[in-house]
Amino acid sequence: MSEWWKDSVIYQIYPRSFNDSDGDGIGDLQGIIEKLDYLNELGIDIIWLSPVYDSPNDDNGYDIRNYYEIMEEFGTMEDFDLLLSEVHARGMKLIMDLVVNHTSDEHEWFKKYPDHYFWRDQPNNWNSVFGGPAWEYSEERDQYYLHIFSKKQPDLNWENPVVREKIYEMMRWWLNKGIDGFRMDVINFISKDPTLPDGPDGDGSRYFMNGPRVHEFLREMHEEVLQHYDCMTVGEMPGATPEDAQVYTNPDNHELDMIFTFEHMDLDQHSHEKWDFKKLDLIDLKENLEKWQHALHGCGWNSLYWNNHDQPRVVSRFGDDGKYRKESAMMLGTCLHFLQGTPYIYQGEELGMTNVTFDHIDDYQDIETLNMYEEKRAEGISEESIMQSIHVKGRDNARTPVQWSDAPHGGFTTGTPWLKMNPNYHDVNTEKERTDPYSVFKHYQELIKLRKNYSLIKNGTFELLHRDHSEVFAYERLIIDEKMTVYCNFSDSHHKFQRPEGDVIHSNYQGAGDGDEVFELRPYEAVVFYYFKNV
Secondary structure, rough: OOHHHHHHHHHOOOHOOOOOOOOOOOOOHHHHHHHHHHHHHOOOOOOEEOOEEEEEOOOOOOHHHHEEEEEEOOOOOHHHHHHHHHHHHHOEEEEEOOOOOOOOOOOOOHHHOHEEEEEOOOOOOOOOOOOOEEEEEEEEOOOOEOOOOOOOOEOOOOOOHHHHHHHHHHHHHHHOOOEEEEEEEOHOOOOOHHHHHHHHHHHOOOHHHOOOOOHHHHHHHHHHHHOOOOEEEEEEOOEEEEEEHHHHHHHHHOOEEEEEEEHHHHHOOOOOOOOOOOOOOOOHHHHHHHHHHHHHHHOOEEEEEEOOOOOOHHHHOOOOOOHHHHHHHHHHHHHHOOOOOOOEEEOOHOOOOOOOOOOOOOOOHHHHHHHHHHHHHHHOOOOOHHHHHHHHHHHHOOOOOOOOOOOOHHOOOOOOOOOOOOOOHOOOOOHHHHHOOOOOOHHHHHHHHHHOOOOOHOEEEEEOOOOOOOOOOEEEEEEEEEEEEEEOOOOOEEEEOOOOOEEEEEEEEOOOOOOOEEEOOOOOEEEEEEEOOOO
């Protein structure tokens, strides 16, 4: 089967916040269908659809009650079938979110089959990712069940072969319907140390991340399901190292095509505590991305991303969402899209959408954010300090509705949005971006075209330049007689460099790369030189 996903650019849709077709304030499947021509215009090859399954919505759809039904707020299975048909009619593909580390506590399995989950008379000391203990007491059973995430998300027991076969059966059902693959939610959590020992200070991650049978389970999944379909897979894997990824994504191992690493997403925090943020050290970022580029070249494949539904907006995080919003959004896109791997664009990234600073905790919806707020307040931490952390790192930064126009509620809905709009939608919106020749949207269009026109981007080696420069990320991509040199300025300063060989093929400024021997990088400028050696 061809590795079509290596030549693709993927766009993640978070349905609740994408486009509302019926005025109830919640995005839906018909709303996505309305915007497929927009995605086609952008140049997208694959749509990744965050969960649309039936769910009580404790964690915005990542708590699944029924894998075979569509959440009522999003529409019907007939709507989904139409969406899939319309995606394929435009030459695009669709992958679904596969959430099989846990279900909802309202799932039929949890009610009828206790051996599908982890039950203990006495819990261990593990903490939940969302705060508090990872065990919940059930009066009905007089036992505790394990939930690495919300108490309404009990973890499935993959040691039970019946559980695995039910999951494989469900995967076959969706693939037979015609979907093109899966993004697999925290898939490296599915194998737990069966003894469930205590962890240091309540951290059980060493016993459930990359667990003892995870490779066995993934190879079984490949043998039972994936090898029989022309599909792609990408696994979300917190805590996975490049060495882990070499095993997970090596085609000879028959596990997954790609994984999502989190290492570069943890560089702007002081510890394992995501809310303890610090300013990004660009040298750390450069060396981390270099490590992953080298580790998987020739033996696996990288996923490339700055944003998703769990991360703050990158233009606010690693760029400048004020004076240089456009320039820094473009620069960040350039920096990522010329690396080796498959790029993922999160909805609104192609517009340069920014973080939001709601004043009151009541304006937020995310369970992780709300739990953190309560815990920190109980510890006596000031409201101001907590809200600052939320403004910087909260997941709702990514979940404010897409800004389609400067109409009320950004054209997202005719009703009241489920989550407040970012008030800057009057200035940052799709309508404005599509008509502006110098826009983030147009820049992303060009990036997608360039990836299709230059095989060097897909196949070339990576070499980091100016390793110790604290404000500029520069690298070369090389293959036989071709070379691309990419310069990205992560600051509002000016910097001069020796001009590399070749012509400028991409930039976010007019007159980029000017100069015979020396060229100047302006604030948040990105410029790409291409050189072909005629032998």
